[in-house]
Amino acid sequence: MSHPIIVTHRHGENITVSAGGTEILTYVYKPDPVEYESRKPYAHPLRTLAGNTVTGYRPNDHRWHKGLQLTASHVSGQNFWGGHSYVTGEGYRELPDRIGSMRHEEFESIDVATDEMRLVERLRWLHNDGTPWAREHRTIRVHSVTPERGSWALDWSIRLTNVRDRPLRFGSPTTAGREMAGYTGLHWRGPRDFTGGTVLGPDGASGEEEMMGRRARWLGFVGEHDGVDRHSTVVFEHSPANSGAIHESHWFVRSNPTPAVALSWAFFEEFELPPGQDFSYTYRILLADGARDHERIERELDEHSW
DSSP: OOOOEEEEEETTTEEEEEETTEEEEEEEOSOOSOGGGOOOOEEEEEBOTTOOBOOOBSOTTOTTOBSEEEEOSEETTBBSSOSOEEETTTEEEOOGGGBOEEEEEEEEEEEEETTEEEEEEEEEEEOTTSOEEEEEEEEEEEEEEETTTTEEEEEEEEEEEEOSSSOEEEEOTTTTTOTTOOOOEEEEEOOGGGTTOEEEOGGGOBSHHHHTTOOOSEEEEEEEOSSSSOEEEEEEEEOGGGGGSSSOOEEEEEOSSSOEEEEESSSSSOEEEOTTOEEEEEEEEEEEESOOOHHHHHHHHHHSOO
16 A cells, blocks of 8 residues: 655755655755756655665765766767766866756646656756757656555656757767776666665676676665664666667666666667657666565566556
């Protein structure tokens, strides 16, 4: 049975969702102050129903990592993630003029039911000089808040349209020459205490080495918290519709030295979005108290229909 939720909108700043007295999601759309970190909306903190935080924010190793956020590290020479830019043959460089941004335009709708919240947001992807490059429709849905299972679900969908008069070319550090660094797309940064956590995948797969660069329906990350004797599990899942997306996705995952997962849409190969065309992706994130195993993850995902 789903748990009732409370939604609070601090206009111009953020939207929070609470369940059972715990703020389980804060979606921040107020522009960040630091341009070099690529200003964009993000979700942080994300918490389990028991109140355990499962996202990190501005860690000292990557200040531009902020909870759960949509990123694009290589787009026709611009960096819509933030921080250092990886350049073929040169490695990482500080190139402030390459840092783009994703600007919140408006919420088309924010619909709240007893046990569900759904918001639709319009954003603009801007070149560093302020020129619009893309138009995005983003949908975020909170649902299936179930105390009996100790879990809740977050769906994140995008439709991105190229508004330039030339193609947008999407890549990653790997397409630029760095091996097995294909991060781009929806990115999650885990809290510091999740370092060394357990990575799980379908068919009994375990460990970041087995899941890095792999195509699979889902990936799970189990971490143990500091300060309390608790584990939490975060599971990332592709919508079945993603199988027909513009480009196939692969998992980027690290447990050491930083806990991070990306649903990478351009891990090994670049792809182009022609002028006026769009692409869509939909993802689900299951946030659960306790350490889930393969079988329980599979069972819970199957119980959440698309």
